[in-house]
Amino acid sequence: MTIRSTIHDPRATNYDLAIIGSGFSGLAAACKAVEQKLIFCHISNGRGMSQHFSGAFDVIDPRWCHPQLAPRDYPAIKVALDDFIRSHPQHPYAQISKNYPDFSSLFLEEMTRFFSFYNVPVVGDFQDMVVTFGSTGMAKPTGCALRSQGMLTSQLRGSRKALYIDFPGLVDYHTPSILRQLKNYFSDVSCVTFGSQELFDGFDVSSYLKYFDLRDNARVLKHFIKQQLGDATTVLLPPILGLGLHDDMYEDITCDLEINLVELLSALPSVSGFRFARILETFYQKQLFPYYLGTMTQRVEEGHYVKGCIIQQADGAFKEIQAHVTILATGSSYKNDHIASHIQEMPMESQDFMRQGFSVSYQRGNKGEGHGTIKDYNNLRACGTAVAGFDFTRERCGFGVGLATALACFE
Numbered sequence: 001m002t003i004r005s006t007i008h009d010p011r012a013t014n015y016d017l018a019i020i021g022s023g024f025s026g027l028a029a030a031c032k033a034v035e036q037k038l039i040f041c042h043i044s045n046g047r048g049m050s051q052h053f054s055g056a057f058d059v060i061d062p063r064w065c066h067p068q069l070a071p072r073d074y075p076a077i078k079v080a081l082d083d084f085i086r087s088h089p090q091h092p093y094a095q096i097s098k099n100y101p102d103f104s105s106l107f108l109e110e111m112t113r114f115f116s117f118y119n120v121p122v123v124g125d126f127q128d129m130v131v132t133f134g135s136t137g138m139a140k141p142t143g144c145a146l147r148s149q150g151m152l153t154s155q156l157r158g159s160r161k162a163l164y165i166d167f168p169g170l171v172d173y174h175t176p177s178i179l180r181q182l183k184n185y186f187s188d189v190s191c192v193t194f195g196s197q198e199l200f201d202g203f204d205v206s207s208y209l210k211y212f213d214l215r216d217n218a219r220v221l222k223h224f225i226k227q228q229l230g231d232a233t234t235v236l237l238p239p240i241l242g243l244g245l246h247d248d249m250y251e252d253i254t255c256d257l258e259i260n261l262v263e264l265l266s267a268l269p270s271v272s273g274f275r276f277a278r279i280l281e282t283f284y285q286k287q288l289f290p291y292y293l294g295t296m297t298q299r300v301e302e303g304h305y306v307k308g309c310i311i312q313q314a315d316g317a318f319k320e321i322q323a324h325v326t327i328l329a330t331g332s333s334y335k336n337d338h339i340a341s342h343i344q345e346m347p348m349e350s351q352d353f354m355r356q357g358f359s360v361s362y363q364r365g366n367k368g369e370g371h372g373t374i375k376d377y378n379n380l381r382a383c384g385t386a387v388a389g390f391d392f393t394r395e396r397c398g399f400g401v402g403l404a405t406a407l408a409c410f411e
Contacts, residue, residue: 018323021330025384025402054265055272059143059400074129137181172267208240381409
């Protein structure tokens with residue numbers, strides 16, 4: 001049943017569609033709703049998983065099928081996705097692909113459309129894998145990354161010498177460990193320290209972000225890199241390149257010095273989450289559709305039909321939202337037994353969650369075993385971390401599954 005056929009039901013008003021949750025899957029659903037010219041609203045009590053993300057928009061880790069794969073040999077995204085689907089037939093990717101003749105190509109089109117719609121500057125051509133480097137310096141494959149936090153595999157192949165810049169006080173970025181890892185990917189790695197312990201005493205990542213949001217300090221860092229660069233073609237450093245000036249600073253350094261400038265992925269608190277939030281704030285100022293910031297306290301239902309929900313807004317006021325279709329795009333636990341916080345651990349088929357809506361009651365036994373029940377709804381869909389059957393941490397597929405399951409909601 002498509003969303004367009006469902007919205008003709010006369011029992012709800014106000015909106016064709018209500019999207020609950022504004023992590024990656026909720027954002028993807030909003031993008032599709034605009035594309036299909038639906039009248040909809042977006043409801044959220046925060047930014048979902050997007051506020052905690054590392055800077056990498058993960059699709060799948062090709063090492064699940066090729067464990068010994070080196071970063072310089074990462075395959076194209078389409079190849080990695082097709083390989084994974086063939087070897088994991090119960091995964092949400094595989095279940096969704098049954099309804100699309102060339103799912104991986106369609107997925108890449110949706111991925112391109114997503115970043116264009118939200119005007120997110122990324123590194124990646126939506127064809128080849130992007131190489132990112134974690135907070136320990138370990139290389140990690142991803143679909144694309146925020147523009148300063150990754151490099152194309154072709155850039156890595158052409159870069160043999162690297163410079164790592166150490167910043168005093170950043171305990172989450174242990175320089176000796178990072179250098180050991182980087183030497184696995186570059187034939188020559190040198191290291192310099194910016195400033196001194198005395199100058200940056202008590203600094204953490206947030207302090208450095210504020211420090212480099214001042215243009216004079218940004219110019220000092222650029223001059224420092226130029227002096228220390230030598231014949232290195234890639235410069236790596238912790239994620240400290242400011243917030244407000246981040247794009248300008250990155251553009252200025254890379255264009256003027258003609259280098260690959262790569263920040264390591266974010267530890268918590270997530271610098272990348274802050275940057276992504278700023279992008280979304282700019283987007284929502286356009287007011288393309290109603291956005292309600294609040295917590296859903298109760299759903300309004302009639303038999304197997306969800307008429308809408310009641311939310312408590314930031315100012316404490318309650319508001320009833322009515323919609324023909326509701327998309328649940330959040331894995332958070334809601335009141336009224338709406339969804340359990342451990343839904344991914346429930347022994348149920350992922351396609352059951354994607355096809356229709358559901359209500360879950362969940363209890364954990366003394367030995368950790370789970371017991372769940374499902375109530376189907378005719379007009380409630382689920383996507384993202386509300387869907388079972390995948391592990392976004394180990395499989396490195398959180399963003400990709402969010403995008404794909406949002407697409408499945410619009411079948």
